[in-house]
Amino acid sequence: MRVLAKLxxxxxxxxxxxxxxxxxxxxxxxxxVEEAAEGTKLWCGAAVVMAAVGGWRGRAAAAAGGxxxxxxxxxxxxxGSKRGGSQYGVDDGRSLSARCSAR
Structure with missing residues (x-):
């Protein structure tokens, strides 16, 4: 544990x-950029760019990434939420972003 604490x-x-x-x-x-990367916005943007300019390989990579x-x-x-006993695993009718911002 001392090694982990030092690191x-x-x-x-x-x-x-x-x-x-x-x-x-x-x-x-x-x-x-960090905030966009925490969600999927940055990666969706990258997929759109790859699909638009990457030819068939870009479209295939974008589809696989998506x-x-x-x-x-x-x-x-x-x-994951249900196994971890998280309150967010329960469907209470709110969107995911609303449940996460309520933390």
Missing amino acids: RDTDRVLSQQVATRIPPAAGKVLSA AAMALAQLISDGV
């Missing part, structure tokens, strides 16, 4: 040092 502390220190070197304008852009995202979302929101 966690080192990661925190390095992250703080890196964060202080990022210009404020770049920080805002990076924050927006199917993988959908499957991962189903597993994490459905099966």
Whole structure:
């Protein structure tokens, strides 16, 4: 456990040092990209670009990526939530985004 604690502390220190070197304008852009990447917005955008300009390989990659995202979302929101005893596994009629923002 000491090794994990040391790694966690080192990661925190390095992250703080890196964060202080990022210009404020770049920080805002990076924050927006990070927020988009946490959901599926960024990846859906990448899939659209690949499908539009990537020819048949781009369309195939976009379709495979979209199917993988959908499957991962189903597993994490459905099966994963119910097995973990999460309140979000219960269908209370609210959308996923409404349930997640209520945390």
